[in-house]
Amino acid sequence: MTAPLPLPPLHRRPLHDSGPLFSPRPPRRLGESALLRVRVPASYPVDVVALRAVIDGEIRTSRLRCVDEDPTGAWWETELRAENPVVRYRFCLLGPGSEDVPAYAWLTAAGLVPWDVSDATDFRLVVHESAPDWVADAIVYQVFPDRFARSASSPADSEGRPAPADLPGWAVPMRWDEEPAVQGELTARQLFGGDLDGVIEHLDHVASLGADTLYLTPVFPAGSVHRYDASTFDRVDPLLGGDEALVRLSAALHARGMRLLLDLTTNHTGDTHEWFRAAQADPASPEAGFYLFTDHPSSYRSWLDAVPSLPKLDLRSPELRRRLVEGPGSVVARYLREPLRADGWRIDVANMTGRHDDVDVAHDVARSIRATLRALDQDGEPSHWLLAEHGHDASADLAGDGWHGTMNYTGFTRPLWAWLTDPASDLNWLGLPTTIPRLPGQAIARTIVDYGAQLSWSARQHSQNQLASHDTPRTRSVVGTRERQIVAVAALAALPGVPTLFAGDELGARGTTGEHSRTPMPWEAIAAEDPERIDTEVLRATRALLGLRRQEVALRQGGLALLHAADDVLVLARTHPDGDVVVVLARAALDGPLELDLDVLPGISGFEDLHAEGPLEASSRGTVLVLRADGPGAVLLRTRRP
Template identity: 30%
Template sequence: MKVTYDSWQKQYKTPFGAIQANTLVTWAIAIDQPVQEADLWLTKLNEDPVAYPMNYNDETQKYETQVRVGSSGLYNYYFAIKQNNQMFYVDQGLFGQGRLRQDDHNLKQYQLICYERKVPQVDWYDQGVVYQIFPDRFANGNPYGEVTGRKKNSFLYATEEDTPYYIKNSRGEITRWDFFGGNLAGIRKKLPYLKKLGVNTIYLNPIFLATSNHRYDTVDYMKIDPMLGDEDDLRGLIHDLHQNGMHLLLDGVFNHVGQESIYFQEAIKDKSSHYYSWFNFINYPEKYQSWWGVSSLPEVNKSNPEYQDFIYGDHGVLAKWMKDQVDGWRLDVADELPMDFLRNIRNRLMKENCQVMIGEVWEDASDKFVNSEYRPYTFGDNLTGVMNYPVRNFIVGLLTSENSDAEIALMNKLALLVEHYPTNFLRNCLNNIGTHDTVRIKTALQNDEKLVLLAFGLMFMLPGVPCIYYGDEAGLIGDKDPDNRRFFPWGRESRSLIAQVSKWINVRKQNPVLVKSKIGFLHIATGINAIVRYDEKVIMVYCINKNKAETVLAKENFAFYCLPKTIAEEVAAELDQTKLSGEDSILRKIPRKANIG
């Protein structure tokens, strides 16, 4: 018996991927012989599975069923077939292909996300390119480079070329924070560079008063760190950004504060302080709940009504900074914030006409569990997108893998993400090939700028919003924290890399197919792979050769995944017999010959 099912093709499942609540879904499977019985088994999380009989359709020659999925949730499904009084099962293989099995032990079920409502699409955001800046490490805009707001028990580097270094005690705790002196005025002065590069949005790591250089240890949410400037500097930066058609995302750190925060200090000085209930003390005042056990980062009690009002109330943190026309927020450790807390932040931002709320979630956000509790990030009422670290994993893996099986597995994992996420949510995800929490992309790729350029190309080809970590486009190197937080190499940039990244930004601006279209994959040989994006009018294909040897592409070696046959045929005809140099790529734009898929 041969059974065919492909969750990526509309003749087997429609609509594709995640669905909105109350959507009618059609499933179909092709079986090469009549069977006694065929059923779709659909299970909602924490509920009993339900069997839906599949009836044979003479017109399509498939067994079919339709189910109206009424409520949002995390669902899984598989197929069961009875033939000659024996049971067979169809679960998920690679790239949505059905896999016939003779037992139901450890079935790999298909996942189906049913979301409550669509997240908003904001043109400037999802059609744009974001640039992430670690404020202390980008530029000093003071007239003579002086550093204001200097902090006690810290040190300043002698030159911008110094390598970041931590001074730690015997317990591994940082005892002296290090600073270069980057500030908001410096970012403001470098806007012409960023505009010429082509980015339209800046995402800043935390800017509020803190002890450290990274500022994830907030001292006062209502003040700009004086090393960075003041509120007038922030307003001036936002004014200049908006005058240039650019936008600003701020980093919200609401899970924990710094040990020196005014809130925590009041709590440990006076047990009767109303701030006492903001924290979870284990043995007052010395022992308390902290982020991952780091004592310098006391965790805040997010269920405390006063703290909630302080963050998202009418006179709270978000309301204050939104008055300065901030355009969006990235939320630190979003998977440690309660769902109601996230929903209320979203509600506050909606009241402020702010539609961009990106959460830090490192994994596939559609099936994330925290402390055995499902976190419905994709349901539409909380986050509008997440930081897409799986994209970085895919790109770095593809450019460092050593065999075809590993590359195909990476493609399959990315395909699963595309299938799991609602379309709007996927388009809102903030893609990256590096952040302040990862090894620099150039270092990850053995300082090979040709591979770095391939990495940028792959990022710009994938669904989601490209986000450039400051300096990556200039060839900045760096291992894990703190080495990945070096100062921008002004005067020592890789001009050629900057020029090529700028070209990619223009390619994305000029081709809407890279913003809102479907995706497929092509594997040719170890180290030679392609991303295919397509809509009703055009196909764009980006083929890379990470190997050092030149190759001639031959269509008999092409293996396509997640693509309609017509698209695959058009791509094959375009690339066949093309010469591809080592550590190089081909970008082709192909007008559609057939309006399919």
Template identity: 30%
Template sequence: MFKTLALCAALLSLAPAARAAECKPAPLGDAVLYLRGNLNNWAAQNGQTFEYRCDAYYLNLEAKGPQAFKIADEDWTPRLTFGGGAQGQPERGAAGNLTRDFHGKHTLRLSLATDGSARLAVGPQTFKPTPARPLTDRAALTTHFDSRNDEFKTPFGAQPAGSEISFSIGNDVPGLKRATLVIERRRMSGNQEQLDYEPLARIDMTPHSRGLGVGFSARYRFAEVGIYGYWFELETAEGRYALQNNTDAIYWTREKGSMGPATVERLPADARRIRRYRQTIHAPDFQVPDWARDVVYYYVFPERFRNGDKSNDPRPGGGRLQDRYQDHDVERHARWNEKPFKPAGPGQKGDGSDAVYNNDFFGGDLAGLIDKLDYIRSLGVNAIYMTPIFRAPSNHKYDTADYKQIDPAFGTNDDFARLCAEAAKRGIRVIPDTSLNHVGADSPYFNRFGNYPSGGAFDGGKINPASPYYGWFKFKPDEKDPDKQYQGWVGVSDLPEIDKASPSFRAYAYRDEDSVTRLWLDRGASGWRMDVAPWVPDDFWREWRQVVKATKPDALTIAETWFDASKYFLGDMFDSTMNYIFRNAVLDYAAGKSGRTMAANLELMREAYPPQAFSALMNLLSTHDQPRALHHLGEDRDLALAKQRLRLAVFFQMTYPGAPAIYYGDEVGLGGGEDPFNRAPYPWADEGGQPDAALLADFKRLTRLRHDQPMLRHGRLGPPLHVDDHVVVLARQDGDRWAITATNNSPQARTVKFALPMPAERLLDALGGPAVAVQDGEVLLTVSPLFGRVLLTP
């Protein structure tokens, strides 16, 4: 009986008010709230939008398992962001997350009291959302635009400054009275926190006859470098409408829409609700090093790859700098193939290690990398990207203690030069990583723990205005708590954030002749991967790029960005980025999600990125910041199936434009979930590991395919020839030669028919299978389960 009463109470607490007299105005006005968390990559997506009804904000959600999330608007506006507060209830501005354990379909009810406090109730699904008001205006509904179709827009994709672009729209029935092309300039800073569009031009489009309907056209010359938005305002006898981008969610990206065919909706009262098409206009002289499109990266977390010199290993109780972590001892793993330690969090059971994060060491170093260069080369790799190797107390080294010295646990500056020289002998380039956004609290620059001679900006936990580094940071001396007397990056006190406007820091970072940027290029680096690029101002990167290219003209610059990186590819900041959109799109496809979703995300980049940057993207499957590919693909449920799905993902990676990146150990079946388990040591056989030799052979076969077929590296990618839930067929062209790639994420073979974009009588199979006949310009192709095919013109 008590369970029945409790269930009734829960249902009543979630049911919207029935009588109009009980309804109250929305306490947050016109603000739109979203559930933003692990289940949607923290994006504001239409499928997780709360609806206000009478007395509260409601959301129907289907999810399983524990989820961490916040409730917030698109802008993460502080007064509209609800994190985890007391007793797990929402609290405005709270830094922590809300957590709930879901078991299927639920209704979430967020209520706000007059004192500003909030309460979140979760129960069975009972809420009935207000149905969308149907759109019946035929003149509006039949108006068409497709940004990837020459009939509607030309030329295609990103263009150099000074380009004139033609736009056309058209419909199939009478009634479209007027059309306006709206051009706006996008402003975006930081990690998408600021995102808005400023009006630039409204162009009355010229009407022309189009069958039973009418077409409209206009031209616009984009004179200046930048990211622009455009859309079309329509007017019919029944009202005004926005012809705009679609509603596709792009991984990690705040703006919705994958471009291509347009959608039409009633013109919203708030222009921020319009989904703009994006137009990239880059510098006419934007060049990316020619070698970038031919790269296959080996992506290394050095502490976990190979221990080549045991004498420099961090050891508890030792007297050397590498034997201490801030004001704690380090931890040393007894065996190479142990799991990384994960300390106990609040209310959690730990693994027996101490309570400190990032202080456990296996002993990997530069000597180990040098020892294994022949192995790395045997993979078909020709570039090594390493996470930071400069002096720092942690195992990840993003808490820099000395930008100009190799960490003593990794070796010496001479070891770095030797690594670059030995790699070069094998045709391998070396690209280091660093953060110019923050340093370590345990560093000569800051010196919070007093492990260095006095002179840090926060010596022994006290602000030191006499420090030569004082101007690198912003302090709040009125705060009592030392953790609050300075800004830690994203609130992490171990990582004091640098004031990037500081002239002294800019000189040290890149302006001086012996600056950090110049020094390591001179010592043999082939470029830089720059950590947390969105947190560093654009003008910093513009100056920095000029120094990089002046020091080594063919150096490659790679940004760490997770979202649509168009703004970094204008010719004045970066050449490439870590392509997280690719990672999520391809892994989800390999895991069984629709090929249409993958194609939409990838097509956005083909259209938005300049071709020279698109061909140089670091195309990832695993990283040290996300669960490994094998984990994402279900290693804990069916390891053999997960490995086959990984083969499919690698096949796609090796046959797609850009630079594939192999995260160390993926090639031999190394798995692992969230940090720190995605940073497990490479399972060397001589250390007791069990590398998967068959999987390794498949990786080598696919990298060889990429190197053997220049078309897969240099061929221009066109629009997909076929896309369905399982099979994706793409075409590449280089002069009069073509390659057709097809993948199938189904456990069963699939046969598809598609038209070729070129004349041919037959196609050759690059992996040694039988030739494929062409009949009347069409191909009937069978694709093996969980794999793919590469077909070439003779």
């Protein structure tokens, strides 16, 4: 039998990441140089640390210099010039080798490997214009407008059902306390009557969670309550209060120092959209070129080629791009300007936009939208966020100057679900023909690290992390218990990316499908802190953990070092020059004490307690962390430096 290749445990391996401790001077423009630092623990003897970069398609190499050394390890440094918009690099470590230290290894964004690997997981210097600075610090709260809140002036009938002056034909009015349908055509028709003024009336609740950015699913008139089948992009749905209500909401948010993210479909419209009606009426019209007719007027491509009510757009049309995404007259630009003043767009099914058969203009569309945003920036600094919905591997779509980030289902939602799922769950695993598997922490860590290594640090930092959304089961229904949900919230607060909370998750709300999860908010129970109707412990923990994210710069902007992974426990650090934060997550009781000497973290002398949830205890002896857990829990600690 072949002996395993030598590798030390995770907490004894050399460290480098793209955060400010190891990459303190990232380049902003072509020609600027970055300072790159590697920390090599004393238990990992090396003779040479070398840089290998790819510039103009060719390999460049250089040796790092050892600039500082202490009993726990050494700092090695070099500089790398950004001669291309994206420069990939990695480090080679050469030394005498030992039983668990390889004589030859590569350090890439996927970790330490004692064999040759492809460039796919190399670190990256990226000088494409980044997302606005505020995005890395943001905490997002997602609202499905119909289910969040009715305003005080919203009309209702004697039984409490919405009674607007013009009730659309598709709508089935519902009482606020009724449960949404689980599946079927009724899911798109149930109207609970939430509106934008109702959102304004409850911004105190949003702010209490630490959130500073409100993400609204579509607000355009449509043929359904989800509004992804827009009938026009020219105005806000009167059912939500119209343009005036969106102006009021935007002003209320900005007065609090908060921001607004809107939702746009660039892949399709509804079949009642004014463009589609014009296209069907006249094959010679400009609008007929907006869609993919196979037999005018009744046969055409649609979303997934399975939903005729969502005809697919043909983004090769210059006129469509002018109206929808390009320039000051476009839909994209209009909602970012006064008086609406949104702060960015989430693009629905961005992975499908501009793609059909042998046509692929997706990246062109992304660049066009980015250019439209750039033209609205103030003082030449980025101010608007461009976020792509993508349900699987988005790495190929995040490599250039298009989308700033994605909804990170692959690198966050899926691994957290698979680690924390209720063992008895029969829920579907995000579209796969299986229930959610219960995987060990080692597998979860590999997914988080390996998928994150496929992205630039900027794309990862500016992507949304969500435990649930309006398209998925609720977090509580996935994990099954309060205790595991709180561990999930701790991961949301701790990992790189923008924490995004779907309204109601903070209450322990349940839902078995995306439609079933679109639950009306129980405002009376929230005001009364009624433990029979809401989980007040999850609400408390969510406020505390996201508040900690707001407090600790390392949790928002720090790099990421994975320090330990076992079946039931994960230990990681968010590295930062102002002090690291060590995060311990346990999904179950540990068999006994776990001891980790974390002197690999540069210059630390010990730990300070920040926050703890559940029966997980952390104590320390100098740099040695001792962990005990009698059940699911989370601990966060700040490192002390001399």
